[in-house]
Amino acid sequence: MEVQVLFWAFLDMLPSLKSGGNFFFGPPDMTLRINEIFFSIQGESTWVGAPCIFVRLAGCPLRCNYCDTEYAFREGSPRTIDSLVDEVMANPCRLVEITGGEPLAQRNVHALIGRLLDAGRTVLIETSGAIDTEPVDRRAHIILDIKTPDSGESHRMQWANLDRLQPHDEVKFVIASRGDYEYARETTTQHQLIQRCRAVQFSPVHEQRAGLEILGARGLAPRELAAWILADQLDVRLQLQMHKFIWDPQTRGV
Numbered sequence: 001m002e003v004q005v006l007f008w009a010f011l012d013m014l015p016s017l018k019s020g021g022n023f024f025f026g027p028p029d030m031t032l033r034i035n036e037i038f039f040s041i042q043g044e045s046t047w048v049g050a051p052c053i054f055v056r057l058a059g060c061p062l063r064c065n066y067c068d069t070e071y072a073f074r075e076g077s078p079r080t081i082d083s084l085v086d087e088v089m090a091n092p093c094r095l096v097e098i099t100g101g102e103p104l105a106q107r108n109v110h111a112l113i114g115r116l117l118d119a120g121r122t123v124l125i126e127t128s129g130a131i132d133t134e135p136v137d138r139r140a141h142i143i144l145d146i147k148t149p150d151s152g153e154s155h156r157m158q159w160a161n162l163d164r165l166q167p168h169d170e171v172k173f174v175i176a177s178r179g180d181y182e183y184a185r186e187t188t189t190q191h192q193l194i195q196r197c198r199a200v201q202f203s204p205v206h207e208q209r210a211g212l213e214i215l216g217a218r219g220l221a222p223r224e225l226a227a228w229i230l231a232d233q234l235d236v237r238l239q240l241q242m243h244k245f246i247w248d249p250q251t252r253g254v
């Protein structure tokens, strides 16, 4: 059994060694707990508007007040990395987002990321900032969500993740209030985020229809956030979640 594992580990290393990426040990039938896979329009980041395949991993160690994917905490079933790669590669779309939940909470995700990158896909990783990004293949594009105070989880941030940001990575703040905005503004300045990555996105918590509000999180009017950004002449981007305007905000798999 030991010999078999070493053999697969060696095979796994070959393409990544050639490209300078990370490599991960494990047989090819290793699994991930997957919540859903779907093909849609990218609704966030500088890739907004582009067709994209989303692989949503199940589970998250955080409990943000405004979380809009709570269903991913519990719902999910195991899938082999091979079957995931096959499904993604069956679609000619070259843009893939690995999301959650918190995708980096499952260690086997690095094998999936490496396989998709080796196959020539552009891979975006949407992560909360609470998990060490050091093992992430440097060819992937990290979209680092820095949790603001109103999330209730800002204390979980691993600040060393900022030191690992590359010019092609992005940072996102989800903002629910003036206090969140000021926190995002100070963090952006203090850590020189605009100079260190591709874009800094300020995203208001999406306003929900009466009766459908996410418990514990008020929405923030985009116009209010726009006024604050302009008043402070911040070189950040106002980000609206495009998919919530195309489809009903409660719709899954879009």
Ligand code: SF4
Pocket (backbone or CB within 6 Å): 060, 061, 062, 063, 064, 066, 067, 068, 069, 070, 100, 101, 102, 128
């Ligand atoms: S990190 Fe993301 S998935 Fe996890 S609780 Fe926060 S918003 Fe939800």
